[in-house]
Amino acid sequence: MKYLLVLLLVSCTLPQPLTSPEVSEVTLNTTETPTATAVDPEPAPLPLPVLSDKLSAWCARTDTEFNRYQWGKSRCEEFNWNHVRSSAQGHPIPWVVFGTEENLEKKNVTLIMCGVHGDEITPMKFCYDILYDLKDFHWDFSERVVIVAPLVSPDSFFTAKPSRTNSRGVDVNRNFPTKDWNKDALRLWSQKYGKDKRRYPGPKASSEAETVFQVNLIKRYKPSKIISVHSPLMMLDYDGPALKHDHSHSAKDLLLTMSEKAKGYKVSNYPHFPGSLGNWAGNELGIPTYTLELPNSDPHQSDRYWKQFREAIHHAIEHKIGP
Numbered sequence: 001m002k003y004l005l006v007l008l009l010v011s012c013t014l015p016q017p018l019t020s021p022e023v024s025e026v027t028l029n030t031t032e033t034p035t036a037t038a039v040d041p042e043p044a045p046l047p048l049p050v051l052s053d054k055l056s057a058w059c060a061r062t063d064t065e066f067n068r069y070q071w072g073k074s075r076c077e078e079f080n081w082n083h084v085r086s087s088a089q090g091h092p093i094p095w096v097v098f099g100t101e102e103n104l105e106k107k108n109v110t111l112i113m114c115g116v117h118g119d120e121i122t123p124m125k126f127c128y129d130i131l132y133d134l135k136d137f138h139w140d141f142s143e144r145v146v147i148v149a150p151l152v153s154p155d156s157f158f159t160a161k162p163s164r165t166n167s168r169g170v171d172v173n174r175n176f177p178t179k180d181w182n183k184d185a186l187r188l189w190s191q192k193y194g195k196d197k198r199r200y201p202g203p204k205a206s207s208e209a210e211t212v213f214q215v216n217l218i219k220r221y222k223p224s225k226i227i228s229v230h231s232p233l234m235m236l237d238y239d240g241p242a243l244k245h246d247h248s249h250s251a252k253d254l255l256l257t258m259s260e261k262a263k264g265y266k267v268s269n270y271p272h273f274p275g276s277l278g279n280w281a282g283n284e285l286g287i288p289t290y291t292l293e294l295p296n297s298d299p300h301q302s303d304r305y306w307k308q309f310r311e312a313i314h315h316a317i318e319h320k321i322g323p
């Protein structure tokens with residue numbers, strides 16, 4: 001049994017950007033700006049958004065996977081997807097924004113990402129359940145923004161045999177430009193992990209489209225918190241400003257309340273790795289980052305997991321971190 005350990009305070013200095021100015025490249029793919037959901041109790045049905053050919057194909061592929069895992073209709077075409085970057089195999093890596101992008105710095109901004117590892121099947125459906133919830137229920141998006149990227153690594157999911165690594169054989173969650181990447185990522189992979197192919201950190205930091213996508217999303221929206229959904233380690237892990245220095249108890253309260261609302265889900269302090277999201281966004285950028293590891297990757301358990309964690313996710317979206 002592991003216990004929650006107090007994290008060390010680490011510097012919050014931004015690392016030098018390793019890539020071209022990607023952020024400015026980020027544009028909306030549709031002519032409409034994503035808007036808040038209607039507050040009218042019985043809103044008239046909205047026309048479906050116009051999707052690009054690439055996004056239509058991506059939605060069709062998503063439907064195929066939903067059929068395969070018996071998840072029902074994906075409703076993929078109902079969302080105002082944004083798309084800039086695609087995977088090595090050409091699949092879009094899209095995201096949806098609920099709320100408006102004005103005055104982001106004053107708002108409670110939550111970034112939720114799933115499908116970083118394609119062989120973890122349940123998280124993908126989990127992000128869709130979040131999408132349906134945000135679209136169908138009467139959330140107030142005047143003071144909050146929620147960004148959802150349901151499938152960060154499409155190549156590893158859209159395949160007969162889903163894999164942890166992307167189509168270039170890289171573990172996307174070891175490829176972030178952390179300060180220790182150059183010194184430690186490949187060395188530890190070779191010396192400590194026996195060159196385990198499932199954990200190859202890539203030829204260099206930020207070498208992968210899926211990593212650059214996440215880095216840009218974080219730079220663009222500057223979320224006040226990040227929730228990254230994985231499976232099957234059955235725990236909730238926190239990376240970010242040291243909890244003992246969190247005088248408002250805000251980040252820590254959220255961690256403990258999320259666990260409570262999921263019937264005492266185990267809180268664990270999973271070790272850091274060079275190039276992981278928690279290390280880069282949590283420790284180096286100082287953004288409270290919560291990794292929710294669902295109990296397993298069995299697609300038939302998806303509904304059960306959504307029921308188990310729905311309240312925790314609601315609370316996480318509503319909870320304001322910081323002043």
Ligand SMILES: [Zn+2]
Nearest residue numbers: 117120230231
């Ligand atoms: Zn994972």
